[in-house]
Amino acid sequence: MNCIIIDDEATARVIIGQMCTSIKNLIVLDEFPNAIQAIKYLNQNEVDLIFLDIHMPEFTGFDFIQTLKNPPKIILTTSDPKFAIEAFEYDCIVDYLVKPITQERFQKAITKAESFTNKSTNVNSTSEKVETSSGNDLYVNIDRRLIKIDIPSIYLIEAKGDYILIKTEDKNYTVHSTLKKIENKLPDNLFLKVHRSFVINTKKIIDIEDNSVLIKKDVIPVSRSNRPELMRRLNLL
Amino acid sequence: MERPNLSYIESMSGGDKTFERKLIDIIKEEFPIEKEVYFTNIKSKNNKLTAEIVHKLKHKISILGLEKSYEIAIAFENNLIEGQYELQEDFEAVLQLITDYLKQL
Numbered sequence: 477m478n479c480i481i482i483d484d485e486a487t488a489r490v491i492i493g494q495m496c497t498s499i500k501n502l503i504v505l506d507e508f509p510n511a512i513q514a515i516k517y518l519n520q521n522e523v524d525l526i527f528l529d530i531h532m533p534e535f536t537g538f539d540f541i542q543t544l545k546n547p548p549k550i551i552l553t554t555s556d557p558k559f560a561i562e563a564f565e566y567d568c569i570v571d572y573l574v575k576p577i578t579q580e581r582f583q584k585a586i587t588k589a590e591s592f593t594n595k596s597t598n599v600n601s602t603s604e605k606v607e608t609s610s611g612n613d614l615y616v617n618i619d620r621r622l623i624k625i626d627i628p629s630i631y632l633i634e635a636k637g638d639y640i641l642i643k644t645e646d647k648n649y650t651v652h653s654t655l656k657k658i659e660n661k662l663p664d665n666l667f668l669k670v671h672r673s674f675v676i677n678t679k680k681i682i683d684i685e686d687n688s689v690l691i692k693k694d695v696i697p698v699s700r701s702n703r704p705e706l707m708r709r710l711n712l713l
Numbered sequence: 714m715e716r717p718n719l720s721y722i723e724s725m726s727g728g729d730k731t732f733e734r735k736l737i738d739i740i741k742e743e744f745p746i747e748k749e750v751y752f753t754n755i756k757s758k759n760n761k762l763t764a765e766i767v768h769k770l771k772h773k774i775s776i777l778g779l780e781k782s783y784e785i786a787i788a789f790e791n792n793l794i795e796g797q798y799e800l801q802e803d804f805e806a807v808l809q810l811i812t813d814y815l816k817q818l
Contacts, residue, residue, distance in 0.1 A: 486743055490736055531769070555769075
């Protein structure tokens with residue numbers, strides 16, 4: 477599990493960082509004195525867990541959570557116990573640590589975070605099914621507008637650095653996101669990652685030759701490790 | 714009056730003296746800055762900002778094992794939120810106590 481620490485007090489960041497070193501497999505990726513810097517970081521990186529202070533100037537911990545579309549697990553760290561009830565209104569909040577934090581209480585929070593991973597995975601797979609069966613639409617944020625895309629019309633998604641290019645029957649869209657994020661929103665029975673940079677709609681394949689597939693006019697490479705799954709999906713004669 | 718101590722820092726350091734020194738140095742660096750912010754805000758009678766910095770200072774008070782002083786800080790923070798200055802002298806005495814203690818470290 478990896479994590480980041482957000483706290484405007486350096487003393488608190490050092491203490492939490494030290495406590496993290498005593499937990500096996502918990503890696504501190506970075507630490508931030510304010511929420512704005514953390515948001516910038518999270519736009520480029522994925523984390524499993526955030527230690528988040530509530531009381532910070534300008535942007536509180538709760539303000540920060542509300543900016544996150546898919547918040548990771550969050551452990552609140554604060555000197556103020558009075559926000560505990562509000563905290564548990566957020567599904568992503570695993571625990572609420574009141575400063576000064578003891579090593580024992582910290583360990584307990586980490587144990588909760590680890591078991592929370594399993595629950596969260598189950599929730600995700602459930603919601604994926606619901607989306608697949610009940611909705612054919614995907615909304616993407618482009619220039620502060622949420623644009624609806626008909627999922628079956630997508631035939632290809634290509635990773636392009638910090639962006640993805642979504643190609644549909646009618647139009648192409650460039651969106652600030654990752655292949656991993658969009659993969660989680662697409663139905664498994666239609667879409668398959670065939671290469672580290674490409675997800676394809678398998679129903680739109682025209683032909684397959686050696687280690688590539690032809691979709692519309694695009695020739696897409698298929699990596700060796702993904703080829704067996706692709707072949708399994710085809711209705712071979 | 715109670716005396717500051719390093720019990721909390723030692724309990725969480727696991728005997729790591731380098732870490733203890735690092736944490737003490739950071740407290741010595743941060744505390745005077747926060748104290749100055751406190752006096753600026755209280756002087757200008759900005760209760761909201763004063764309460765915020767008292768809130769922040771509370772953590773250091775607790776780290777230094779000052780349990781009764783911590784209670785004073787909580788009460789003073791609440792007083793400030795309600796626009797009152799009761800416990801100001803007591804809180805400032807705590808700040809002085811920490812200032813003197815940090816000089817010895």
